[in-house]
Amino acid sequence: KNEVEQSPQNLTAQEGEFITINCSYSVGISALHWLQQHPGGGIVSLFMLSSGKKKHGRLIATINIQEKHSSLHITASHPRDSAVYICAAHLLSSGSARQLTFGSGTQLTVLP
Amino acid sequence: NAGVTQTPKFQVLKTGQSMTLQCAQDMNHEYMSWYRQDPGMGLRLIHYSVGAGITDQGEVPNGYNVSRSTTEDFPLRLLSAAPSQTSVYFCASSAWAGGLNEQFFGPGTRLTVL
Numbered sequence: 001k002n003e004v005e006q007s008p009q010n011l012t013a014q015e016g017e018f019i020t021i022n023c024s025y026s027v028g029i030s031a032l033h034w035l036q037q038h039p040g041g042g043i044v045s046l047f048m049l050s051s052g053k054k055k056h057g058r059l060i061a062t063i064n065i066q067e068k069h070s071s072l073h074i075t076a077s078h079p080r081d082s083a084v085y086i087c088a089a090h091l092l093s094s095g096s097a098r099q100l101t102f103g104s105g106t107q108l109t110v111l112p
Numbered sequence: 113n114a115g116v117t118q119t120p121k122f123q124v125l126k127t128g129q130s131m132t133l134q135c136a137q138d139m140n141h142e143y144m145s146w147y148r149q150d151p152g153m154g155l156r157l158i159h160y161s162v163g164a165g166i167t168d169q170g171e172v173p174n175g176y177n178v179s180r181s182t183t184e185d186f187p188l189r190l191l192s193a194a195p196s197q198t199s200v201y202f203c204a205s206s207a208w209a210g211g212l213n214e215q216f217f218g219p220g221t222r223l224t225v226l
Contacts (some may be wrong), residue, residue: 030212033214040220041220042199042217043202043217047215086155088155090212096160096168099145100157102147103151105154
């Protein structure tokens, strides 16, 4: 069982819809990242958070440390949001505090 | 700043050949790491470094070597390529500055081993 799990694996939405991608982890963490992988393959960091909520434009990330769960929300989705979204956590059980354990990603497709 | 650069972008090797994947960053980041990405799986850590002269193994280190002689460069060496090493490889870096920070990824190297 992967220590960091994402759902859903695939998500198709219509333009304008509100989207939620979930990430759960099985052990304690020090921080969690949300990443976006473009169709061309490049990976960019969206958020790093260890508590509460962060917002950047139409993207919102929340984390509940006690429930071991994080969500990424996209409001007013647009076809350009189509990408793979990846969560990655600094697990307290890792050999180094800076090591990341990744979820397998959520493929989001937003249709016009 | 160029950020994190990787070369080459694409490479085809024959089984048994060796090669080095290059990674460099110009942000003076202490932490650098190599990942491989395979279909249906999350990125997996191969090796990492917390500073010049210091490296350690990640989750899937077999068949790979690394060195960190400078802060900027972190090359990944495949000593004797195998078809199981066909994958997309990403290098990443982050600052420490007393705490965890944003991760910066290179553009990736797509490697095929025949």
